[in-house]
Amino acid sequence: MDDKEKTVGAILKEARLAKGISLADAEKATSIRSRYLQAVENDEYDKTPGEVFLKGIIRNYGNYLGLNGPELVNEYKASAAGMAAEAVRSKGIREVEKVRLNIQLKDKRDIGSGTGRFEMPGLPKLPMKQCLAGLAAVAVLTAGYFAIPATINYFKNMPKDEAKQTEQVKPEAK
Template sequence: MDTEKTVGAILREARLAKGLSLAEVEKGTSIRSRYLEAVEKEEYDKTPGEVFLKGIIRNYGNYLGLNGPELVDMYKAAAAGVAKDSVRSAGIREVDKVRLNIQLKEKRDIGSGTGRVELPSFSVRQCLAGLAVVVVLAGGYFAVPQAIDYFKNRPQSVPAAEEQKPAPVATTSAVLDKVVVEMEANGSCWLEVNADGKEIFAGMLQPKDKKSYEAKDKLIIKYGNIGVMSVKVNGEPVDMQGEHGVAVKTYNRLK
């Protein structure tokens, strides 16, 4: 990838090389053509925001067969005025053994700066086995009290006469004390969530991701690709037919 060219120029040249129009790219990526054009012209202030902008660059690049994450690194470096390598995420290096060389002060040397205890080397497999034991023990620690609470508080048997009494019917006129939005992503979607005037989430949802947000009075949710979302408001499914691309929705508490 030509690092001397701008991100917008690289994307535009790749699109033209494939003979694609902005409308065709919009159809293939579910990203509005005006945002694609803004990125190509580097008019970033015309996009929905920083989180959405990075998602647009990454998905647009991947759609054209380019390296989307590398284009995002180039954008971040250009915005910060630094070299691209300085913002690139460091890779994960695998090793066969992990050597722990922890310096601990012995009781007799507290405050003296002397007394070193060197722990032996452990293999990665040994470390993972030890971690698994800790997880199992921790699960047992939390599960046992819950089991005890269940048997202490489990419902007693009810006489047959009482079992035949109909349960009280909840009325639909009850006022909810909050608004709850549940969602599941069926594809990649950028998301910004504002609850009662405060931003509580900004990031990318991947297919099968499930999220739930609530607010006392009002939730404002900005979707980058609303057409791939399944949404429920206070337990009721929302009809998303005909919805696509970027959308901003406001959900209020029922009064």
């Protein structure tokens, strides 16, 4: 059987077997599930997730086996369309004779704004007395946060002699 008469699946399967690679090894190397690889090898394309995935599987699997993956995709497209492989090949980049450009320059002040003018959003008016009261409350709480633990540590670590001196001595009754 000639290469021109072989299906894409047969070419892939023959290349895999010639290299002595199992489907499990191919799955690990390509990150393509073995059931999809086997479906492609058996030309059961309806068992794959879809046309786009099928083309990606054929290309990646072919490249992994040392074949020309994009060429295999072209052969698949041709066989699916019932045409010769040469008829489906990409024609390359399309060239045109004339190109029409419509260039519009903007003023410097228009760049980035989209409106043609520069505006700062208005800030809401805040009542000054409430803001100052809030700042004072935050200052008192911050001072307490730092002062209270220091005071507690001072009294915890105070020597016992000083603690006795700070106690008031009651006069004894005679």
